[in-house]
Amino acid sequence: MEEFEPRIIAFLCHWCTYTGADLAGTTRQQYPPNIRIIHMMCSGAVDTIYILKALIDGADGVLIGGCHPGDCHYQTGNYKARRRVGILKEIFHQVGFTEDRIWLRWISASEGKLFADTVTQMVEELKKMGPNPMKKLWLA
Amino acid sequence: MSKSAMLEVKNNDPIGTLRDFFRDLLEKKVVDALLIPKKLPSGDGYCQTLIRNPELLVDVNPLAPTVPVQSARLISHLTIMDPGCKVGAVLKSCEVRAVIELVKFLQVKLDRLILIGVDCLGTYEPSGYAKMSREKGKGGSITGNLLKGAREGKIKPQDGYDLRLACQICEYPNPQNADVIIGLFGHNPQKEIYVELRDGLAGELAEKGILATTEKGSSSRDSVIERLTEERLKRRDEVFDAFRSRVKNLQDLMDALSTCIRCHNCMVACPICYCKECVFKTPTFEHKADQFLRWADRKGGVRMPTDTLLFHLIRLSHMVTSCIGCGLCDSACPNDLPVATLFRAVGQKVQGLFDYTPGRSVDEEPPVATFKEDELQGESGTN
Amino acid sequence: MAKGKKAEKSRDVLVVGAGIAGMQSALLLAEAGLQVHLVESSPAIGGYFPLLDKTFPTNSCGVCFMSPLPPAYCPIYESELHENIRLMTSSHVDGIEGEPGAFRVSVTQRPTFVDPGKCNNCVSCVEVCPVEVPREFGGGLEKRKAIYLPFPQAIPRSYVIDPATCTRCGECVKVCSPGAIDLDMAEQRHTLGVGAVILGLGFEPFKAELKGEYGFGRYDNVLSSIQYERMLSFSSPSRGMPVRRSDGRVPKKIAFLQCVGSRDPSCGQTHCSTICCMYAMKQAMITKERDPEAEIALFYMDIRPMGKDYERYYERTKGEYGIDFRRSAVSVVKQLQQTRDLLVTYVTEEGSFREEQFDLIVLSVGFTVSDEVKELAQVMGIELNEAGFCRTEEFAPTQTSRPGIYIGGTFREPRDIPETVVEGASAAAQVATLLAADGEKGVRDKVYPEEGALGEGPPRIGVFFLSRGHRLSDIFMAEELINHVQGLRDVVHGEEILVNAPSDGFDRIKLRIGEMELNRLVVAGSSLRTLRMDFGEMARGIGFNPSLIEYADLWEGCGLVHPQGFSETTHKAKVLMEVAVERARRLEPVKKGSSQISRKGLVIGGGIAGLTASLNLARQGHDVALVEREDELGGNARHTWYTLKGSDPQVFLRDLIEMVEGNPKIEIFRKAEVKHLEGSGGNYRTLISVDGQEKSLEHGAIILANGGKEIKPHEYLYGQDSRVVTQRELEGLIHSEDERIRDLKRVVMIQCVGSRDEDHPYCSRICCGHAVKNALKLKERQPEMDLFILYRDVRTYGFYEHAYSGARDKGVIFIRYDPDRKPQVISRDGDLTISTVDPVIGAKVELAADLVVLSTGIEPNDNRRLAEIVGADLNADGFFMEANPKSAPLDFVDRGKFFCGLGHSPNFIEDSIAQGEAASMRAGVLLSVGEIEQVDHVAYVNHRLCCGCGLCISVCPYGARFMDEEIWKAEVMEDVCRGCSSCVVVCRNGASQQHNFEKATVMAMVDAAVT
Structure with missing residues (x-):
């Protein structure tokens, strides 16, 4: 059987994590190709709908990347993101949807290596978790 | 601070006594209009009615044991812009809490609103009530029967009928945060009705000779409410536990929601879902044919209408922190989805994250509107 | 340099040193429209900043807030992106002639042997390079090759060869596919005509090996704070975990030794380096966060967190983080041979010797000036002080001894980032003032053609794969990818375009836009920000709205980072292209509006800071309205008669007021206050009342400079006994030669009165200096007088330390007291007695005194009402709250509002001047841009x-x-x-x-x- 390759949708903030991911690229940090990046202006711009949509449509994981606390270029977007993710993960926990498929991480523009490591680690964790059951459930 | 008063019940008719009280409020301009449950001409139920002419108060029933529509929504229409006069609204505890919640979302303004909360004996589904009233012939006695248990806090529904599940597990039988509270628990409703008045209003009512305040006498009210609440909490936790053992994983959740036809009735009934037009009805969710086909392609097939699970989860994420548990979504669901229990069980945990109780106080900021710098630090992994 | 030819007038600016100060100066001047040449001696810009993951007191980074137009990238990237900044790295100045307004500077650019325009960062060269040496970045903890990237986020984004270590073996040349390496690259010499120069030369960390007794360089587990900072960075080899170099173990017991190369005549470093206490505390806190088990002790003489909100940071370090602060002197560190643990021998405050074992030792090294900088100073013809730092006049903090050459940052005196940012802005203000030419803007406004009716019809998407260095087919199944994309809905064209320089291929794309009637573009290829900027410019140049372009990262975001091979990367590339096309289909042309802003500044408060801000703003060419509550200008400075550094504030103030009053661009409103302010973001209308008359002002910026005041003491018999006075009152008495101070036998000064207590939980920063200043004055008059200063920590930071040691030399006796055993002042039978517990002897001391002087703190004026009117935030202590305490220390979040002076925090006059100038520059940039897009x-x-x-x-x-x-x-x-x-x-x-x-x-x- 072919090994399961998780699909990760990543919402990365323009100023920090997206730039950090780019730095991973320019410094040739290698990481698995399982991630598809969607460029957002701020981690606080990630609507719950996007995360849910991705997971219901069958993404195995969602990564939200933002500036470290205190570094948000829009003052407090990352704190807002954290609360939003916290609420969503609690909902998931309550309704039996694995909340560990959602990762929120603070990765700065200078942390290219951290970005690559995070993706590598997330892919490993998701492989352990197995495919998102929603991939097969057409009844959503 | 509030002041206490006692309404003396005349002719063993508590509802009539209350009617007289409201007539006074209207006639003596304590309020210029009154929103209050009024019997339908058919006698099959009640509907909230905005009354300006005191004559129309004849068959109102402030204790009506049915909630066809959540009044908080109606009050939003009446107060979102200045109504230009004082509006009184006779509400059950869950409606008052919904009003408080809507105040935070600027959908209700309290400036010209006088909230009159009544102790709630529990409510029947409107259809059940209609059937009951046709069987009995007399609606009034349905209220009367429930009222018998008010003194002890032991409320018995009519044989063969249940109170709505939301009422069975409601931990707030008595309203808080109202300008006027009509208290039934712990008193003999044939004799007296306890009234609590906000300070300024107490003065006005006394001045206008409607009701004089008294020292709060001793009564079993507090202990009756406490016991009733405890019973409800016990029942609530049973319901939650049952739900949680039913919905343990994603498949269970989908099974529980499988009969959803995305009619949006739950959303329409919900007092907290205040959007004029739900995002699920806006162009954001207008998909073209190729989109549907692409989805069908992806999983081999796709259920139509699409996005039912997304709809419920998004509604949870939008509203669950503010869910006050009126259960009207359940009443509105044509296919008996356990929407209310879902919201309440999940709500309990999510609200708990922020130590937030919806409807408790207008000063509490809704969790969706704010954040703290030092909260939820585990959510961002190790860094 | 060609001699004899007279330099021409120029409005270009040379900024030497691209650290925090230099970048701040450069970005502000560039934004104000001047051409800036940013010269940096190392191969990448940023100075010490890239080393820092987190900075105090926020323990975040936040440096991006420094840019004049937020939100922005890190200033390192912004400096590269700004069209008015020309970066010259690996370069040094070797000659300057001319005069302010017309300098000719010669700059030598050393070869890096790699062409940054060609290098594609592929790392092949590094793999084959046989030379391995310690990496400078991070103090040599890691290794690098002779060809290397200075640090990951280095700008220019190119590898460089270090000629000192390169063996010229040529292996790298062979493997470099873009042919970027040229081992015969020659140095280049440039001659620049500039109007002014700013030196942001920064510091060099003290070489810890010079303090041989601590074992640095000999013992593996003794690190310098620079090395430890690197270790704590998430991007370090240990991913931010502290580890012992001897065995890789996580240390459980760590000691920080303070004042290594500071306050230490034995190694010629007599000044205090000002920020080591703070950075050590930060490092200790982060260590605790990484490893909560760690036991940390910090050995120190005085703890000196004097900046805004720093005292709270100190309290958190002690309380919340449980760091053990030990006031003591470390005499020697020895390594235990077996374990490589370290034995610290130290003397406690009471004088007893102790020994303790630690796993790791961090030496908090101080600031010095490098030989290279000293040489440069000679080239520039500027004077240095005894410590080797730049000599400046106290009241002209950014002015060097040579007119037209200014400095900012740690080259003047050791200082923290907020102050460095302030000085960078302050130096820029001097330049903007000097070069302000008849209100003319430096850059020519560009004219773009009208935009066509693009974006209105159904989408016609053109997809262009830009290949630079690599061909698409090197990494992807190119044909399959292009075919796939061409089959996507609304895509009408797809093509690979080879570019070698960023602007290559634009003609081809322009042609296609016309031919194919493209109304949306997807540009797939390199993630280079510069390329995107060029692309946007190209689009605007042909009337194509840049918001109709979507970018996809196929190289840095896919092809170059996934080792899995063609099939995988091609599959992913297809998905990325689908995502980009989906967005492109929905893009709408955004017509960006802009608002004109009134080119006038409103300054509230006519003290030193407000006067300075007004004068500088006016000299930059803007109209200024200055509002002063009182009838008289001058504020607190009117009662200051001399300073610790020996200047005369009265002369300075008189001149300043004269210049302000005489400046035709400044309108002064006395007995005036702000009643109402409306508007935001650089468009304000303010209602002021002037002596009862209301007046409305329109302005584009507002600077709040409405000061603070001396805290009135409620203790130590102040107000009950006339022999108890404040330092400020004493200063007045000395100045007026009052008879009360004529025959004093013994004076006792008490520090921290109204500071670092419950009501004022912050350090007022100036009181230690104030006390030393007055003590020296008294001693000067009567050398035989007994003078005691009762203190908690002596906080004479920077060069004020010299005054402190001077006072000790002159016999002033310093006795420490504990805050829970405060001194008592007792009046008994007409005699004043001060009783205190001396921790050195552990016993009570009673001192009879003729005069007790209380060193009172500073509190802000009650700004609550003003803050409410203006829409500004205050912090818990009532000072104004900045957009970012680190890198936007004088800005409110709303773009047109600034503040300076004692409303910011307690400060010396020189700091208020720097802040006034800096605020004028931050505001001046906004006003000179004239509109907000x-x-x-x-x-x-x-x-x-x-x-x-x-x-x-x-x-x-x-x-x-x-x-x-x-x-x-x-x-x-x-x-x-x-x-x-x-x-x-x-x-x-x-x-x-x-x-x-x-x-x-x-x-x-x-x-x-x-x-």
Whole structure:
């Protein structure tokens, strides 16, 4: 059987994590190709709908990347993101949807290596978790 | 601070006594209009009615044991812009809490609103009530029967009928945060009705000779409410536990929601879902044919209408922190989805994250509107 | 340099040193429209900043807030991106002639042997390079090759060869596919004509090996704070975990030794380095966060957290983090041979010797000036002080001894980042003032052709794969990828274009746009920000709205980082292209509006800071309204008669007022105050009342400079006994030669009166200096007098330390007291007695005194009402709250509002001057730009959907959302909106949306990405 390759949708903030991911690229940090990046202006711009949509449509994981606390270029977007993710993960926990498929991480523009490591680690964790059951459930 | 008063019940008719009280409020301009449950001409139920002419108060029933529509929504229409006069609204505890919640979302303004909360004996589904009233012939006695248990806090529904599940597990039988509270628990409703008045209003009512305040006498009210609440909490936790053992994983959740036809009735009934037009009805969710086909392609097939699970989860994420548990979504669901229990069980945990109780106080900021710098630090992994 | 030729007038500026100060100066001047040459001696810009993951007191980074137009990238990237900044790295100045306004400077650019225009960062060269040496970045903890990237985020983004270690073996040349390496590259010499020079030369860490007794360089587990900082960075080899070099173990017991190369005549370093206490505390805190088990002790003489909110930081370090502070002197560190643990021998305050074993030792090294900088100073013809730092006049903090050459940052005196940012701005203000030429702007406004009716018809998308260095087929199945993309809906053209320089291939694309009637573009290829900027410019140049272009990272975001091979990367590339095309299909042409701003500044407060700000703003060419509450200008400085550094504040103040009063651009309103302010983001109308008359002012910026005051003491018999006075009163008595101080036998001064206590839980910074100043004055008059100073920590930072040691030399006796055993002042039978417990002897001391002087703190004026009127925030202590305490220390979040002086924090006069100048520059940039262009992605509202719930208003960090109360719908102030989408996300039904990030758009992208 072919090994399961998780699909990760990543919402990365323009100023920090997206730039950090780019730095991973320019410094040739290698990481698995399982991630598809969607460029957002701020981690606080990630609507719950996007995360849910991705997971219901069958993404195995969602990564939200933002500036470290205190570094948000829009003052407090990352704190807002954290609360939003916290609420969503609690909902998931309550309704039996694995909340560990959602990762929120603070990765700065200078942390290219951290970005690559995070993706590598997330892919490993998701492989352990197995495919998102929603991939097969057409009844959503 | 509030002041206490006692309404003396005349002719063993508590509802009539209350009617007289409201007539006074209207006639003596304590309020210029009154929103209050009024019997339908058919006698099959009640509907909230905005009354300006005191004559129309004849068959109102402030204790009506049915909630066809959540009044908080109606009050939003009446107060979102200045109504230009004082509006009184006779509400059950869950409606008052919904009003408080809507105040935070600027959908209700309290400036010209006088909230009159009544102790709630529990409510029947409107259809059940209609059937009951046709069987009995007399609606009034349905209220009367429930009222018998008010003194002890032991409320018995009519044989063969249940109170709505939301009422069975409601931990707030008595309203808080109202300008006027009509208290039934712990008193003999044939004799007296306890009234609590906000300070300024107490003065006005006394001045206008409607009701004089008294020292709060001793009564079993507090202990009756406490016991009733405890019973409800016990029942609530049973319901939650049952739900949680039913919905343990994603498949269970989908099974529980499988009969959803995305009619949006739950959303329409919900007092907290205040959007004029739900995002699920806006162009954001207008998909073209190729989109549907692409989805069908992806999983081999796709259920139509699409996005039912997304709809419920998004509604949870939008509203669950503010869910006050009126259960009207359940009443509105044509296919008996356990929407209310879902919201309440999940709500309990999510609200708990922020130590937030919806409807408790207008000063509490809704969790969706704010954040703290030092909260939820585990959510961002190790860094 | 060609001699004899007279330099021509120039409005270009040379900034030497691209650290925090230099970058701040450069960015501000560039934004104000001047051409800046930013010269840096090392191969990459940024100075010490890239070493720092987190900075105190926020323990975050936040340096991006430094840019004049937030939100912005890190200033390192912004310096590269700014069209008015020319970067010259690996370069040094070797000659200057001319005069202010017309210098000729010669600059030598050393060869790096790699062409940054060609290097594609592929790392092949590094793999083959046989030479391995310690990496300079991070103090040599890691290794690098002779060809290397200075640090990951290095700008220029190119490898460099270090000629000192390169063996010229040529292996790298063979493997370099773009042919970027040229081992015969020659140095280049440039001659620049500039009007002014700013030196942001920074510091060199003290060489810890010079303090041989601590074993640095000999013992593996003794690190310098520079090395430890690197270790704590997430990007370090240990991913931020502290480890022992001897065995890789996580240390459980760590000691920080303070004042290594500071306050230490034995190694010629007599000054205090000012920030080591803070950075050590930061490092200790982060260590605790990484490893909560760690036991940390900090050995120190005095603890000196004097900056804004630093005292609280200290309290947190002690309390919340449980760091063990030990006031003691470390005599020697020895390594235990077996374990490589370290034995610290130290003397406690009471004088007893102790020994203790630690796993790791961090030496908090001080600041020095490098030999290279000293040489440069000679070239520049500027004077240095005894410590080797730049000599400046006290009241002209950024002016060197040579007119037209200014400095900022640690080359003047050791200082922290906020002060460095302030000085960088302050130096820029001097230059802007010097070069202000008849209100003319430096850059020519560009004229773009009218935009065509693009974006209105059905999408016709052109996809261009830009290949630079690599061909598409090197990494992807190129044909399959292009075919796939051409088959996507609305894509009418797809093509690979080879580019070698960023602007290559533009002609081809322009041609295709015309031929194929393309109305949306997807540009797939390199993620280079510079390329995107060039692309946007190209589009504008042909009347194509740049918001109709979507970018996809196929190289750095896919092909170059995934080792899995063709099939995988091609599959992913297809998905990325689908995502990009989905967005492109929905892109709408955004017509960015802009708002004109009134080129006038309003300054509130006519003390030193406000006067300085007004004068500088006016000299930069802007109109200024100065509002002073009192009848007289001057503020607190009117009661200051001399300074510790020996200047005469009265002369300075008189001159300053004269210049302000004489400047035709400044209108002064005395007995005036602000009544009302409306507007935001650089467009304000303010109502002031002037002596009872109301007046309305329109202005583009506001600077709050409304000061602070001496705290009135409530203890130590102040107000009850006339022999108890404050330092400020004493200064007045000395100045007027009052008879009360004529025959003093013994004076006792008490520090921290109204500072570092419950009511004022902050350090007032100036009182230690104030006490030393007055003590020296008294001693000068009567050398035989007994003078005691009762203190908690002596905080004479920087060069003030010299005055402190001077006072000790002159016999002033310093006795420490504990805050829980405060001194008592007792008046008995007409005699004043001070009783205190001396911790050195552990016993009570009683001192009879003729005069007790209380060193009272500073508190801000009550600014609550003003803050409310102006819409500014105050911190817990009543000082103004900055947009970012680190890198925007004088800015409020609203773009046109600034502050300076004692309303910021307690400060010496020289600091207030620097702040006044800096605030004038921050404000002046805004005024000189003259208009605020809206951001690309401003929010907008669909009225039909809006319910008026107000969530958007409550979450907007900029106050850009408001309710139209007539219709109860929320609206957007587009000039103020910065496009963060907080409001968009909080809006449940999508009534608030953001241009080109509409929810439907993002959902479609998600949908494509999941496929």
